[in-house]
Amino acid sequence: MPSARRISSIKALLFVLCLIPAARLALGWQADTLGANPVETLTRDSGEWALRFLLLTLTVTPLRRLSGLHWLLRLRRMLGLYAFAYAAAHFALYLWLDQFFDWGAIARDLLERPFISVGFAAFVLLLPLAATSNAFAIGRLGGRRWQALHRAVYGIAILAVMHFWWLVKADLREPLLYAAILAVLLGLRAWWREQERRRQLSVPPPAKHLERPLIRIMPK
Amino acid sequence: ASRLDGRPSPHSTTEPLTAHKAVTGYNNFYEFGTDKADPARHAAKMQVRPWTLRVEGLAARPRSFDLDDVLKLAPLEERIYRLRCVEGWSMVIPWLGFPLAAVLKEVEPLGSAKYVEFVSHYDPAIMLRRPVLDWPYREGLRLDEALHPLTILALGLYGEALPNQNGAPLRLVVPWKYGFKSAKSIVAIRLVEHQPATAWNLAAPQEYGFYSNVNPQVAHPRWSQASERRIGELRKRPTLMFNGYAEQVAGLYRGMDLAKEF
Numbered sequence: 001m002p003s004a005r006r007i008s009s010i011k012a013l014l015f016v017l018c019l020i021p022a023a024r025l026a027l028g029w030q031a032d033t034l035g036a037n038p039v040e041t042l043t044r045d046s047g048e049w050a051l052r053f054l055l056l057t058l059t060v061t062p063l064r065r066l067s068g069l070h071w072l073l074r075l076r077r078m079l080g081l082y083a084f085a086y087a088a089a090h091f092a093l094y095l096w097l098d099q100f101f102d103w104g105a106i107a108r109d110l111l112e113r114p115f116i117s118v119g120f121a122a123f124v125l126l127l128p129l130a131a132t133s134n135a136f137a138i139g140r141l142g143g144r145r146w147q148a149l150h151r152a153v154y155g156i157a158i159l160a161v162m163h164f165w166w167l168v169k170a171d172l173r174e175p176l177l178y179a180a181i182l183a184v185l186l187g188l189r190a191w192w193r194e195q196e197r198r199r200q201l202s203v204p205p206p207a208k209h210l211e212r213p214l215i216r217i218m219p220k
Numbered sequence: 221a222s223r224l225d226g227r228p229s230p231h232s233t234t235e236p237l238t239a240h241k242a243v244t245g246y247n248n249f250y251e252f253g254t255d256k257a258d259p260a261r262h263a264a265k266m267q268v269r270p271w272t273l274r275v276e277g278l279a280a281r282p283r284s285f286d287l288d289d290v291l292k293l294a295p296l297e298e299r300i301y302r303l304r305c306v307e308g309w310s311m312v313i314p315w316l317g318f319p320l321a322a323v324l325k326e327v328e329p330l331g332s333a334k335y336v337e338f339v340s341h342y343d344p345a346i347m348l349r350r351p352v353l354d355w356p357y358r359e360g361l362r363l364d365e366a367l368h369p370l371t372i373l374a375l376g377l378y379g380e381a382l383p384n385q386n387g388a389p390l391r392l393v394v395p396w397k398y399g400f401k402s403a404k405s406i407v408a409i410r411l412v413e414h415q416p417a418t419a420w421n422l423a424a425p426q427e428y429g430f431y432s433n434v435n436p437q438v439a440h441p442r443w444s445q446a447s448e449r450r451i452g453e454l455r456k457r458p459t460l461m462f463n464g465y466a467e468q469v470a471g472l473y474r475g476m477d478l479a480k481e482f
Binding site: 035036037039040097100105108109112113114115166167169170171173 | 239241242245246250254256257307309350352353423424439441442443444446447449451452454455456
């Protein structure tokens with residue numbers, strides 16, 4: 001286990017690393033190096049980074065369990081908040097540069113285009129998670145309820161992958177890759193949960209004191 | 221690329237041209253990859269000379285043309301057209317070409333010919349092997365659409381021979397339809413009796429109809445078609461019926477329900 005100071009510097013480093021994609025997009029916008037359709041590049045890349053950070057957040061627990069590096073858990077909140085920040089930027093870019101706040105067109109998109117509906121749902125569901133990502137909220141809600149709420153992240157990740165999948169015209173390689181990663185991350189959890197359930201079932205219940213001797217009925 | 225010149229055409233728009241860099245760097249040519257920058261990166265591998273164009277099917281005099289034969293069929297014109305992609309972006313491109321009708325008339329279509337099928341070059345050695353679409357790429361038009369004076373066979377753009385990523389050495393340009401109808405790097409043109417199968421329609425029939433006329437009133441399941449972003453501009457502009465060519469082409473579709481035959 002690294003020292004508290006060490007963890008602080010790892011967190012600071014991670015904080016800066018996570019900013020790099022945003023900085024690259026901002027500089028690329030300034031320098032006009034985002035290609036012929038910079039609005040598309042911005043919207044698409046911010047969305048893709050939101051999905052990547054979401055999957056990274058979901059990698060922390062399995063990685064911790066497999067590696068025994070329990071301090072990794074201390075990085076999870078930051079990754080989750082970055083997923084939210086990129087998703088918020090993605091949504092804001094859509095509202096602003098893609099639609100120019102044409103609320104009628106935005107409403108039609110939400111209602112008529114399934115890939116936008118699920119993307120929006122994923123973002124809305126992220127809001128309470130981001131809002132409760134602090135010690136105060138954990139204290140207020142209590143650990144169990146907080147945890148139950150934050151399990152929504154599994155559903156959010158599924159919606160986010162669907163959002164990407166349905167957006168793509170024909171070449172499904174990229175969304176398939178994200179879907180496969182998500183399947184592994186969720187599959188591991190399901191597997192461990194099942195193992196745990198079986199383990200609990202196989203432990204014999206503590207012997208009870210019996211008042212009368214048990215009469216065994218033997219098969220004939 | 222070699223220089224090509226064409227006389228000005230009354231069918232040209234006077235709108236500002238999209239930058240050459242965008243026209244030749246932002247392409248959908250899935251045979252070379254599905255990223256917009258892939259065709260410019262990979263299409264150089266395609267050999268475009270010699271090239272044989274077969275014009276066959278229901279014709280009195282079907283035949284093959286090499287590129288020089290094609291260039292002799294009609295004088296080149298510069299046609300500055302709007303191009304509207306089904307994905308919601310658009311460009312203004314100075315094509316060099318001539319009406320496709322000049323090619324079709326050369327082979328004398330039979331009365332039984334009702335449609336025209338276009339087959340694009342496909343070479344798995346240099347192109348995608350994954351079945352993103354059902355290769356080779358195929359497109360189609362009704363015969364009257366193919367003979368319409370706005371429909372051209374393009375051999376160049378911006379005063380030069382077509383860059384490979386834009387569908388060298390010859391491609392179709394149908395300016396009132398979504399861009400994917402304008403097949404690139406064509407090796408065969410077939411006169412046929414029945415509506416031909418087309419690549420995008422086969423891939424997703426509910427999304428890409430045979431006609432695929434630009435129509436702001438008929439939304440694609442994934443994109444509203446009401447507006448578009450002209451490449452190089454930030455704000456969107458309203459999309460025009462038949463991409464602004466309604467006056468010339470609306471008559472082709474009289475009596476048709478364009479929401480059903482999309």
